[in-house]
Amino acid sequence: MTAARLLRTTAKVALPVLAAAHAAPVVSTFGPLRNRTMPRLSGRGRADHVALTFDDGPDPLSTPFFLRALEERRLKATFFLLGSQARRSPDLVREIAGAGHEIAIHGWLHRPLLLRGPRATYDDLARARDTVGALTGHPPRLFRPPYGVMSTAAHLAARRLGLTPVLWTCWGEDWTARATPQSVHRTVVRDLRGGGTILLHDSDCTSAPGAWRSALGALPRILDTCEERGLSVGPLHRHRPHVR
Template identity: 90%
Template sequence: MTAARLLRTTVLVALPVLAAAHAAPVVSTFGPLRNRTMPRLAGRGRADHVALTFDDGPDPLSTPFFLRALAERKVTATFFLLGRQARRSPGLVREIADAGHEIGIHGWHHRPLLLRGPRATYDDFARARDTVGDLAGRPPALFRPPYGVMSTAAHLAARRLGLTPVLWTSWGEDWTARATPESVHRTVTGDLHGGGTILLHDSDCTSAPGAWRSALGALPRILDTCEDRGLSVGPLREHGWYGGEAPLI
């Protein structure tokens, strides 16, 4: 066998193996499996607490309404910001931070990580981390992947950048055109238990136009339900989830 033919054969054999390794973390996208076997990645925390998180902001057309609603209830949350959105609304990033909310990153672009190689993944995370950190006055420590889909390159890039990935245990499906406050509340609370992490969206930049209104309308009802169940609500930093040796439920 010639050297060229041997090289081609080796490449053909190696490519599927490398592709499988890159995509292996996609199994964490399956919520029931993640919640049961990957509690740290799912954001499982204190049994008497629920972590409230928002993705895809900041958006000057919608995020201020969420900040106002949270302030009225004296609740803080974790906002996973897109770098490109933060760059467009720097004052809003500072407003989120000044209100006492925790800030993480959602990447620079809202693009599937499975379609990105190691260098592009690292550059995307680093750009978002540095931009958001400069605007917020503090480097973010948390990362949530677009669509909740991780890759091996994403795990490695997050580790190099000092970012902890976290997904969720309960979401509202609030990104669709058919979502309503009632459907979002029903979907979130039907799958919500103490120690869970809620995902909502404070922007429709990657969702159906106006979809954020369903999340905003559901928010007071979700907080009421948590209160009725004896669960406190706050950001991930209060969730007994990451940092130190806090037990996972």
């Protein structure tokens, strides 16, 4: 066998194996399986506590409404910020941090990491971490991938950057044009359990225009439901033992 033919044969075998290894973590996207078998990645924590998290901000048109609603309830949350959005609204990033909320990152751009190689993945996370850290004075420690889809490269990059990936146990499907406050509340509480992590969106930068209003409208009812069930609500750093 010639060297060229050997290389072609090796590539035919190796490339599918490498692709499968890169995509293997995508299994964690399946919520029921993740919630049962991956408590740390799911954001499972104290049984008497629920972590409240928001993705895709900051957005000067919508995020201030969420900050006001949380201030009225005297509650803190975790905001997973897009680095590109943070760069556009640095004062809003500082306002979120100044209000005592936990700052985490959602990557630089809202693009699937499964379609990116190791270098591009690392650069995306590093750029978001460094930008947000420079604005707040504290390097973020938590990371949530766009669409909740992890890859092997994302896990490796997060480890190198000192970031812990955290997904969620329940969400409101609040990004669609058909979402309403009622549907968001109903969808969240369907899977709401003590020790869980709620995902909502404080921005529509990757959602249907105005979709954030459905999340904002549902927020008081979601918080009331948690209170009725005897569950405290707060950011992920109060949600031990599994998040940190």
